[in-house]
Amino acid sequence: MQRTLKDYFVLLIKGMAMGAADVVPGVSGGTIALISGIYQELIETISNLNIGLIKLWKKEGFKTFWHTSNANFLLAIVGGIFISALSLMNLMHYLLESHPIQVWAFFFGLVMASVFFIGKQVRKWTTFSVILLMCSAFAAYFITSLNTFGSSNSLLFLFISGAIAICAMILPGISGSFILVLLGSYATISTAIHNLELKKILVFMIGCAIGLLSFSKLLKWLFLKFRNETLVILTGFVLGSLNKIWPWKKVLESVEINNKIHIIKDASVLPSHFQGEPYVMWAIIFSLLGFCFIFGLEKFATKDNE
Secondary structure (H helix, E strand, C coil): CCCCHHHHHHHHHHHHHHHHHHHCCCCCHHHHHHHCCCHHHHHHHHHCCCHHHHHHHHHHCHHHHHHHCCHHHHHHHHHHHHHHHHHHHHHHHHHHHHCHHHHHHHHHHHHHHHHHHHHCCCCCCCHHHHHHHHHHHHHHHHHHCCCCCCCCCCHHHHHHHHHHHHHHHCCCCCCHHHHHHHHCCHHHHHHHHHCCCHHHHHHHHHHHHHHHHHHHHHHHHHHHHCHHHHHHHHHHHHHHHHHHHCCCEEEEEEEEECCEEEEEEEEECCHHHCCCCCCHHHHHHHHHHHHHHHHHHHHHHHHHHC
């Protein structure tokens, strides 16, 4: 696919949108990739990364290797994710601490609109599709409602945690950071990064790399063989994940990591049962803003793909 400099700038912006979503625990960058029209190409590009590309480089040169691996596309997306994550991380943490209702309401509206636009890509709805949607939605809801598992410092556990979490990160509807919390390895990884424990960080990153390459191949195969059913399942995952980003939460369990409080388990409650100012009107406004943001993003993506 021939792309102009403008096209790659648009991809960079989409990558930044994915990075902004990944910064927020409970929101998946995969959701943004799916509604912005780059999800399938991203999955195919990642799944095509293998040792054969190195052999191609040696045999036919760097230019052929770069073109075959779709490196320009990948560089624009990954670059956008890193730029956004690094620049917005402190801001998002501040907003989540200072204005949690408004932030969660915005993302609730955003994800709710995503359900509509992802479901719109399903070519044919049947009774089986509806059953599949309900099952996948229940699975996502169940995952986001699980208790945190016991933590472990073993390198094998960190490797497995990385492989599972990165799969969640590219799966619409489920947050990779939430999976780390669920597995009980979030504190271990956070501490390792804070203290620059390179051995633990390296093992975790290797797990992420292997998990990403393996899972992307599975998703590529599913899109190739069962595109309609795969889109139905992804729609269900996004729908079921709405529980995790409901604006009004009651904290049930938390832990202090590096002088910061991290929520381990919470429960969704109605505004009337929320301790503190519920900000219902502000929540409605920010939900509508998130909803409209997805409409604009989808329209922009459609125009870009024409």
